[in-house]
Amino acid sequence: MSSFSVTEPSSRTKWFAGTLVVLYAVITMIPLVWIALTGFKSPADAISYPPKYLIGGDSDTSFTPTLEGYVNLFTTRTRQTPEFLDANPPETWADEIVRQYDMVIVGPSKFGERFLNSVIIGFGSTFLSVFLGTLAAYAFSRFKIPLADDLLFFILSTRMMPPIAVAIPIFLMYRQLGLSDTHLGMILLYTGVNISLAVWLLKSFIDGIPTEYEEAALIDGYTRFQAFYKVVLPQAATGIASTAIFCLIFAWNEYAFAVLLTTANAQTAPPFIPTIIGVGGLDWPAIAAGVTIFLLPVMIFTILLRKHLLRGITFGAVRK
């Protein structure tokens, strides 16, 4: 027998593929690493040339990490007279950091609030999209629905034009309905955009679950809904997890509608972060700090659901 095998790649192929994957990962990671590093630089280090990318040390390309960016992100500050500064010694480590620019912290910034808005709207609309999408997908997959194909096509057709094309009608409708600048309004809007993706993705997952499981559960003394809940849902976990990630990424990153429809009350983080630019010069470390924090929830969410994604489509115990 030769060492050639159709199913098992040779060690050279594996090595080559591995190198490609690592290279690709490194290239895609560079901007993220750069943003994370910038968040810990002083404003001067952030724009210095040659760029500084080593932490600590005293070479040309190294910088001393500081929490300045994070302090600036979370606080509002004013410049004070030397007399005032002398009379009020700094109380916290954050005070110390802003003192070097003759400033004092006067209160928290809006970032925390905006970030919380993002969490409420992003996760709220993701939950609603996946919840409604799962029920609709199950119905389309299992029941005889009149005009099912046309309905499915209609659902898909809502994604055929860019959502922003209907921005002005939506803006006017939202103003009439009192949904402008509300959490509910944004949750409904993002759910509306995501629902078609959710229905189509989940339908294909549920189609792949043999109906024998539900039939067995029906015979075993369960109602249709209990069979759905106890037998179909656990097996659709993979599909639900990946659909949820897609929905969250869209709702989390959405910028155009957020700029248009939210201002003081329900503004999310994406339109807020660029406004930091306007506060007395380009504060790159604060922006980078905001972006780093903004990235974390989606990252954590994806890592938490990773187990379900990696599991892939498990082979069931139905004989075919």
Add this chain to the structure above:
Amino acid sequence: MAEVILQNVSKAFGATQAVEDITMTIEDGAFVVLLGPTGAGKTTTLRLISGLEKLDSGSVHIGGRDVAADTPAQRDVAMVFQQYSLYPHLTVRDNLAFPLRSPILKTPEDVIAKKVQQIAEILQIPHKLDNKATALSGGEMQRVSIGRALVRDPQIYLMDEPLSSLDAKLRADLRVELKRIQSDLGSTLLYVTHDQIEAMTMATKIGVLEEGRLVQYGTPKEIYENPKSIYVASRLGLPRINILPSEIFPGAHKGAQIGLRPENILQSDAGGDGIEATVLRSEHLGDQTRLHLDVRGHAITTLSDPHQDYAAHSTIKISPQNPLYFDAAGLRVA
């Protein structure tokens, strides 16, 4: 346990008539086997009784009650699927306990534990109880699937070829075990199989289906010895019954075709009575010998004494015994 009555039951899927006008009574405590080739409507009949399919016409009574409007859960039937659909996200133990935990049964956990253990021992899988259902071999999955029905005490057990993917030894063990459980508990059981030995040994009654119609319903002995048609006669018997034009044999002909079971053909040496047949080959199976013969251009199979050894191409004489006569359309005439 209860009596199940089907009355003029019909079901079509699009243009295909899956079940047509079936009327049969499955008595309380009976073990009824449905026989028929693929597509004869056996599985559809089970699904109609269980409520997984809706009747087009006719009625199903379980324990004297018309169940037309009942859900499968309300009908209180247990079913073993041909695709032994175990819940892949559960362990074997939870699969077996699943029906007992249903909102209809709501069995206390200590009773569940006892029943599950008991069934697992009968099915020889107690060491697999904590495995995931997907981590089992095909035969083990099928046993769990049978177990999931047996933990319950339903109105009727419906089993769709439950032993088909087991190895011969386990199959024989479980066949005896199933029959024992059924007669101990007095359970009513409707069982679909292709296997003649299962049908003959377990059934109190056999129903033969042909293209959705119930063509004969009776005890195994009746079906075997007194079939209504060539179709029914060919369902049972191994090797299969030989069908020949009756004019091959001299004597009174009561029909166009004659049916001879392999054991009903008397053989004698070339000098004996009967008509001539040429030995094509003989197969020694240990307990029996099968003779493949050529009779005037027709191939037939018969059984002979295991110690008798006929050489190929030798000529013997054969004569019929207890022949069955059928008309040209295959219906029994005598």
